[in-house]
Amino acid sequence: MKLMVHSYKPDLLLDILRHRLDGSVVTCCTSYAELPDALERERPDILYSVRFAGTAGFPRSAILACPSLHWVSVGGAGIDHLAPWDASRLTVTNAAGVGAETMAQYAVASILHFALGFPEFAARQREHRWSEGKVASVKGLILVILGLGNTGRAAASLAGALGMRVIGVRANPKATSHVERVASPDELHEVLPEGDFVLVALPLTPRTRHLLDKRQFASMKRGAVLIDVSRGGIVRHAALLESLQKGHLKGAALDVFETEPLPRENPLWDLPNVIITPHCSSVYEGWERRSIEMFCDNVERWRRGEKRHNIVDPCRGY
16 A cells, blocks of 8 residues: 655654554655655555645645545545545545534634623723723523534534533534534524624535625624634625624634635734634644544554545535
């Protein structure tokens, strides 16, 4: 079995792979530019690939055209940079859940940031102004979660622990722990106006691209807060900017953008009621190790003739 690792810091991953997958031929590639030639030269059977956040030019065509590849394992959860592919020839798996815990914590931290009034307190601090203030509890407030995958369910659990009510939207509605109502995408127009906070935790697919636009923001509760930890492209940022500037939405916490890095001239940078982070809500100390261990577990299942975990449907996007 010939395996290639495509990562910007492969040393740790190579050590784990060589220890776990004894007898495999393992090579590595550390850039987008070098990958097409490396695939042509090495002809691997399996590719473990990490998308480099904020770096353009992912070599999708070279990967899909490589005749020797029969399995691509994506190091994170999102696979929109690879889709679509021919599932009859190529199996794609991901590391779904590898960042769910920290992404959920990011979401809840954002909720508390706005609920407790931290933006206003920070503004007063910059002015060296001591004036009467108060905070608010999130107990009883409604969190609408778009997408009840690993991240959405983890966020629902944390929000429930704070006494929040949770409404979820998922493609195939079914009872979900800590979620009082699970709606279908066709019911989005019913549940979106209910949310004091709206968390986007969806995969980017043709159906979800630009799902949240001017019409959807107008339907949201005045004073609501948007939190996006999904993929850039689900939210129309021009429409979001307008809603924030007009004061319809109270604020937003944005970890993902359609163009990354976010251009310096983008007006979202300057809004005091917006938190901008560089697509890092799933990046924590040790995530690479956890991801590669998940991959090794999957290889061992495959070697035993068992079904691999986290096989992605190219039509559904997850």
